Amino acid sequence: MSNYLIAGLGNIGDEYTETRHNIGFKIVEELASRNKLVFSLEKNAFVCTYKFKGKNVTLIKPTTYMNLSGKAVRYWMDEMNVKKENLLTVLDDLALPFGTIRIRPKGNDGGHNGLKDIDLVLKDNNYPRLRFGIGNEYHKGQQINYVLGKWKAEENKELGGHIINAASAVESFLFEGISNAMTKFNK
Numbered sequence: 001m002s003n004y005l006i007a008g009l010g011n012i013g014d015e016y017t018e019t020r021h022n023i024g025f026k027i028v029e030e031l032a033s034r035n036k037l038v039f040s041l042e043k044n045a046f047v048c049t050y051k052f053k054g055k056n057v058t059l060i061k062p063t064t065y066m067n068l069s070g071k072a073v074r075y076w077m078d079e080m081n082v083k084k085e086n087l088l089t090v091l092d093d094l095a096l097p098f099g100t101i102r103i104r105p106k107g108n109d110g111g112h113n114g115l116k117d118i119d120l121v122l123k124d125n126n127y128p129r130l131r132f133g134i135g136n137e138y139h140k141g142q143q144i145n146y147v148l149g150k151w152k153a154e155e156n157k158e159l160g161g162h163i164i165n166a167a168s169a170v171e172s173f174l175f176e177g178i179s180n181a182m183t184k185f186n187k
Helices: 020-034 066-080 113-122 143-147 153-176 178-185
Strands: 002-008 040-042 045-052 055-062 087-093 101-104 129-133
Touching: 002 020, 002 066, 002 153, 020 055, 020 087, 020 129, 020 143, 020 153, 045 066, 055 066, 055 153, 066 087, 066 113, 087 113, 087 153, 101 153, 101 178, 129 153, 153 178
Parallel strands: 002 055, 002 087, 087 129
Antiparallel strands: 040 045, 045 055, 101 129
16 A cells, blocks of 8 residues: 655644645645544644555644744654655745646755755655645735735635645545646646
8 A cells, every 4th residue: 555645834823824825734624624534733743644545645734834844744754654756745836826736746946945944854856746826926025924924805715716626636646646637737
C-alpha cells in the first residue's frame, strides 16, 4: 500500500484563519470534510489519515508556522514512510491569478518562505506542489500585508468553489497520478 502526505501550508492562530496565506489549510480541510475526518493535534501538525483505493493518505496542517513548514513535513514524511514523489505541498501563490491552480512535480520556491524551508530541510526541490493563485493586487511594499490579509468580498463569493476545485485536483494527484492531474487542472 502506498503512503501519501498532503501538506497544506499556512499559519496557526485565529488572526490567520481567513487570510490568503492559509489557503493550503483550507484545501486540506475540504479534503478532510469530504472524507468525514477530524484533525487531531499531534507532533508539529494537525493531522488526519484515511485509506482509499489502496493508498494511505495523511493530511497535515503544520503548527510550525509557514516559515518553518519543513520541520513538520520532514517529521510526517518519516513518521508515515512517505517518498518525496508522494508528498504534495499545497500553498498560496502571488504569481497566479486568483483561483488558478498550478500542479508541478518539482520546482523552485518562487519566493515562498514555506517552500524555501521545505527545500532546505529536504535538501532539494524535487517534490510535487499545488499552487493556488491568490493574485497580486497590492501596492509596492505591501506584499506581506496582502498575503496575510483577508479575502475581499468579491473573492469570498468565489472562494468556496475554487477550494472545492483545488481539493479535486489533490484527489486527482492521489488517484490518477501527477501527469493526469496536471492535464486536468493546469489551465
